[in-house]
Amino acid sequence: MFLKKFFHHPGILLGAGLIGGMVLFYGGKKATEVTSTDAFCASCHVHPHATDSWKQSTHYDNQRGIVVHCVDCHLPPHGFPYLREKVKTGMRDVWSTLVKDQEKINWEEKKTPEAAERHTYQASCIACHSNLFPRGLSREGEEAHLYFSDHQNEISCVRCHLQVGHYREGAIHAHNVDFGKQATVTVQVFTEPAKVDSFVSFTERIPGSTVQFDMVTIPGGTFVMGSPADEPFRKPDEGPRHTVHIRPFFMGKLEVSWDEYLAFFTQTGGTGHGTQQEKAVDGISGPTPPWGDPAQGWGRGTRPAITMTWQAAEAYCKWLSKVTGKHYRLPTEAEWEYAARGGTQGPYFFEGNPKKYSRHGWMRKIVAPDTAVIGRYVIYGMNSGGKTAEPSGLLPNPFGLVNMLGNVAEFCSDWYAPEYPAAEAENPAGPAEGTEKVIRGGSFMSDAADVRCAARDYTRTTDWLKTDPQIPKSIWWYSDCRHVGFRVVCDYPVHKTK
Amino acid sequence: MKKEQHNPSRRHFLVNASLAGTAGIIGAAALLEGCSKKKKVEYPFPPLLDKAPDGKPLKAAVIGCGGRGTGAAINFLNAGNDLSIVACADMFQDRIDKFRAQLKEEKKVEIPDDKCFIGFDAYKKVLELDIDLVILATPPYFRAEHFRAAVEAKKHVFTEKPVAVDPVGARAFLAAAKKAETLGLTVVTGTQRRHQRNYIETFRKVAEGTIGDLVGGNCYWNQSKLWHVNPKKEWSEMECMLRDWVNWCWLSGDHIVEQHIHNIDVINWFLGKYPVSAVAFGSRQRRVTGDQYDNFSVDFVYEGNIHIHSMCRQINDCTNNVSEYLRGTEGYTNCEDTIWKPDGTVLWQFEYPKNEKGEVVRELKVNPYDQEHIDLVTAIRTNKPFNEAENTVKSNIAAIMGRMSAYTGKEVTWDEVMQSELKIGPAEMVLGKVNYPVVIPVPGSAPEV
Numbered sequence: 001m002f003l004k005k006f007f008h009h010p011g012i013l014l015g016a017g018l019i020g021g022m023v024l025f026y027g028g029k030k031a032t033e034v035t036s037t038d039a040f041c042a043s044c045h046v047h048p049h050a051t052d053s054w055k056q057s058t059h060y061d062n063q064r065g066i067v068v069h070c071v072d073c074h075l076p077p078h079g080f081p082y083l084r085e086k087v088k089t090g091m092r093d094v095w096s097t098l099v100k101d102q103e104k105i106n107w108e109e110k111k112t113p114e115a116a117e118r119h120t121y122q123a124s125c126i127a128c129h130s131n132l133f134p135r136g137l138s139r140e141g142e143e144a145h146l147y148f149s150d151h152q153n154e155i156s157c158v159r160c161h162l163q164v165g166h167y168r169e170g171a172i173h174a175h176n177v178d179f180g181k182q183a184t185v186t187v188q189v190f191t192e193p194a195k196v197d198s199f200v201s202f203t204e205r206i207p208g209s210t211v212q213f214d215m216v217t218i219p220g221g222t223f224v225m226g227s228p229a230d231e232p233f234r235k236p237d238e239g240p241r242h243t244v245h246i247r248p249f250f251m252g253k254l255e256v257s258w259d260e261y262l263a264f265f266t267q268t269g270g271t272g273h274g275t276q277q278e279k280a281v282d283g284i285s286g287p288t289p290p291w292g293d294p295a296q297g298w299g300r301g302t303r304p305a306i307t308m309t310w311q312a313a314e315a316y317c318k319w320l321s322k323v324t325g326k327h328y329r330l331p332t333e334a335e336w337e338y339a340a341r342g343g344t345q346g347p348y349f350f351e352g353n354p355k356k357y358s359r360h361g362w363m364r365k366i367v368a369p370d371t372a373v374i375g376r377y378v379i380y381g382m383n384s385g386g387k388t389a390e391p392s393g394l395l396p397n398p399f400g401l402v403n404m405l406g407n408v409a410e411f412c413s414d415w416y417a418p419e420y421p422a423a424e425a426e427n428p429a430g431p432a433e434g435t436e437k438v439i440r441g442g443s444f445m446s447d448a449a450d451v452r453c454a455a456r457d458y459t460r461t462t463d464w465l466k467t468d469p470q471i472p473k474s475i476w477w478y479s480d481c482r483h484v485g486f487r488v489v490c491d492y493p494v495h496k497t498k
Numbered sequence: 499m500k501k502e503q504h505n506p507s508r509r510h511f512l513v514n515a516s517l518a519g520t521a522g523i524i525g526a527a528a529l530l531e532g533c534s535k536k537k538k539v540e541y542p543f544p545p546l547l548d549k550a551p552d553g554k555p556l557k558a559a560v561i562g563c564g565g566r567g568t569g570a571a572i573n574f575l576n577a578g579n580d581l582s583i584v585a586c587a588d589m590f591q592d593r594i595d596k597f598r599a600q601l602k603e604e605k606k607v608e609i610p611d612d613k614c615f616i617g618f619d620a621y622k623k624v625l626e627l628d629i630d631l632v633i634l635a636t637p638p639y640f641r642a643e644h645f646r647a648a649v650e651a652k653k654h655v656f657t658e659k660p661v662a663v664d665p666v667g668a669r670a671f672l673a674a675a676k677k678a679e680t681l682g683l684t685v686v687t688g689t690q691r692r693h694q695r696n697y698i699e700t701f702r703k704v705a706e707g708t709i710g711d712l713v714g715g716n717c718y719w720n721q722s723k724l725w726h727v728n729p730k731k732e733w734s735e736m737e738c739m740l741r742d743w744v745n746w747c748w749l750s751g752d753h754i755v756e757q758h759i760h761n762i763d764v765i766n767w768f769l770g771k772y773p774v775s776a777v778a779f780g781s782r783q784r785r786v787t788g789d790q791y792d793n794f795s796v797d798f799v800y801e802g803n804i805h806i807h808s809m810c811r812q813i814n815d816c817t818n819n820v821s822e823y824l825r826g827t828e829g830y831t832n833c834e835d836t837i838w839k840p841d842g843t844v845l846w847q848f849e850y851p852k853n854e855k856g857e858v859v860r861e862l863k864v865n866p867y868d869q870e871h872i873d874l875v876t877a878i879r880t881n882k883p884f885n886e887a888e889n890t891v892k893s894n895i896a897a898i899m900g901r902m903s904a905y906t907g908k909e910v911t912w913d914e915v916m917q918s919e920l921k922i923g924p925a926e927m928v929l930g931k932v933n934y935p936v937v938i939p940v941p942g943s944a945p946e947v
Contacts, residue, residue: 133673134680135677136650146916471666471919472919
């Protein structure tokens with residue numbers, strides 16, 4: 001009776017509530033503090049390298065002695081959404097610790113700007129770096145921060161400042177004047193290009209370098225370009241289907257590699273800033289040093305060269321023609337599709353239904369996409385690990401070409417138009433004018449739906465130069481496109497008629 | 499209200515539409531909630547004293563010693579006590595000599611020989627001196643570079659308008675304006691209408707909603723031909739251009755930027771926003787030297803589909819007019835001193851002070867050019883930074899947008915200008931041959947014959 005009365009006393013209840021609230025509050029606060037230390041974050045050992053790279057980064061290792069902690073970037077600044085996000089990210093971490101195979105986590109993919117955007121908070125960057133225009137900021141920095149101020153929903157801090165929290169060897173967001181300069185041990189420098197007198201596959205040698213690459217014959221023929229209306233994942237720009245006749249030509253067995261592209265870069269490259277007016281003495285001016293690291297820290301060598309602009313790829317072909325005395329150029333879109341199909345008519349040059357391979361579609365809710373067959377021919381989103389691959393180990397298409405689909409998308413010489421002319425055509429070269437160029441084949445980032453032989457895409461010049469703060473922006477390197485490269489073709493007969 | 503305007507500590511002034519100037523800030527905030535038609539305008543008014551307060555002696559240097567540089571130096575010296583000009587920079591000795599002579603004669607100020615610098619990089623030498631502020635009055639082409647250097651050197655700035663001649667320069671200026679803001683520097687920019695009591699009182703009335711919502715307007719700078727300097731044999735090509743700068747687009751930005759910016763700025767100020775696009779035309783009819791047009795006509799479009807017609811001309815014996823006009827849903831104004839009802843009857847008029855004879859003349863007690871420097875010195879001495887650089891460069895960008903549209907015949911948007919790589923002027927700055935093509939733009943294409 002007394003107890004009942006006691007508990008009915010409003011003051012007691014209020015007091016109990018207060019005490020309970022305080023316990024929860026201070027306990028919660030304490031718990032929040034404990035689970036927000038760097039040591040706590042690192043205690044799961046899920047990503048030991050993340051701790052190491054953080055300690056090497058400017059957010060840890062700087063002259064001011066300031067340490068930026070895990071939660072400073074990987075949680076929003078203190079305030080209302082803080083706890084919500086903390087719970088959310090905490091649950092996610094617990095889930096992946098318990099359920100996922102740690103060995104299989106693709107850390108390479110987590111180093112991309114897109115992943116960084118998912119795992120950091122813009123508001124947290126700004127909370128510390130509130131002054132975007134400090135004294136001493138370079139002109140390029142001013143340009144970039146002005147653009148950022150006006151386009152905050154379009155571009156994030158980490159798009160440019162990717163490595164500030166986790167150090168990465170060679171990562172740079174600046175004028176990369178040393179790019180491609182690493183001394184290579186010269187074993188044998190070719191003095192003569194390959195001699196080609198008949199229509200037989202050959203190995204080209206770049207004079208003045210140690211670089212060689214294979215060119216394979218593509219027999220002339222007739223094919224139906226575009227995809228049928230019932231092909232899964234078909235897009236309207238893949239039609240109308242029309243008959244195309246193609247003359248014989250040679251095509252690079254592989255996409256142009258860094259070795260090949262760097263031969264061009266070192267033999268022709270300028271040191272200044274490329275402008276349209278710049279003309280080299282011999283008529284071919286080469287790329288100026290890039291902004292940032294075009295190779296993305298993935299390595300160079302036989303990996304496909306990437307991030308060069310369409311104009312740069314064109315310049316490469318002109319240069320290659322000059323040094324080899326042949327006529328190299330980018331393929332037309334028709335040549336590209338003809339070569340990719342290699343005489344086949346299905347969605348791919350190998351067996352299979354895109355519905356089974358794609359991550360999209362209602363079936364994916366029940367069964368995982370089939371990767372066995374497609375994975376032997378194509379480097380795409382499901383097997384690339386988020387980066388380009390070296391070409392070894394992949395099966396060729398019927399013409400002997402490797403990586404036509406996937407790895408990197410490839411420039412064609414045509415302007416893009418969202419529709420083909422319906423008429424039968426002989427060696428068509430695309431519309432007379434346009435604003436963006438065709439790219440084909442999909443890339444290491446693509447879904448299986450987008451590496452079909454008929455799938456089309458095009459350049460996005462403005463978007464791909466967003467984080468290049470130079471004035472004018474580079475005409476040689478895209479700052480924000482890492483999935484496009486190219487492959488050369490060579491006319492037969494090989495010698496230039498002019 | 500009046501008191502507030504005179505009190506430099508209360509520069510941020512809130513206007514409530516329903517109050518029409520009857521209450522202070524606290525009252526305004528309290529009433530905001532109960533009022534459905536509310537309008538809040540925050541605008542940093544300059545302190546507007548008749549003379550700058552005494553305080554720390556301030557040393558200034560002048561970069562660009564032509565007519566306006568000399569004028570600005572004298573305006574600065576007029577602003578208060580303990581103000582001095584201690585150094586100067588220009589491209590030409592005769593300009594420096596004239597400048598020093600005039601300062602000596604009018605203000606008894608002498609600048610020693612070793613504090614006078616000549617050349618394209620003279621501004622760097624000036625900025626290394628122990629000075630508090632710089633007056634930037636060179637041809638506008640150089641302004642962004644000079645302003646950026648002045649801010650990096652942590653100097654307060656008086657800069658003449660315009661502040662840039664192309665999008666690249668304008669963005670450099672804008673970034674430096676933001677740096678100046680975070681450094682707490684005071685920057686006054688030579689758009690003196692924003693320092694005129696008549697304009698400010700009219701703005702206040704309009705911001706309070708006296709003529710309702712603004713729906714459209716016009717602005718004009720139509721005047722006779724401006725000056726030109728014929729080339730001389732003993733001058734290099736560069737020297738000819740620099741001395742004739744007001745006729746060369748790369749140096750002045752063309753007259754829509756160089757002169758008409760004043761009126762465009764008033765419109766932007768009153769509307770509280772900047773145009774999103776422009777379609778313009780213009781031509782060169784009677785100009786003697788240089789490569790500029792002598793007339794422009796621009797349709798500026800603002801958010802809310804507000805159209806402003808801007809026109810400017812520098813041709814003799816035409817109808818002249820330098821003014822602004824804004825129409826609201828409940829009346830109209832000349833922005834300068836009068837507000838009319840829709841039927842044309844005067845609703846409000848600014849009260850000008852009386853002169854010694856007791857007559858009302860349409861003149862302010864302090865001339866606006868001195869007023870700018872009084873405001874500059876007051877802001878520095880009271881440690882209440884006043885920075886109008888961003889406002890001015892944005893109006894400057896609007897003017898460049900109009901010019902770009904007239905030159906190309908194409909619509910130009912604000913975003914296009916903000917991302918444009920257009921940078922005009924020769925690549926190399928030397929007093930000699932100018933390696934820069936003289937091309938007078940012709941918009942569109944000729945019909946095939």
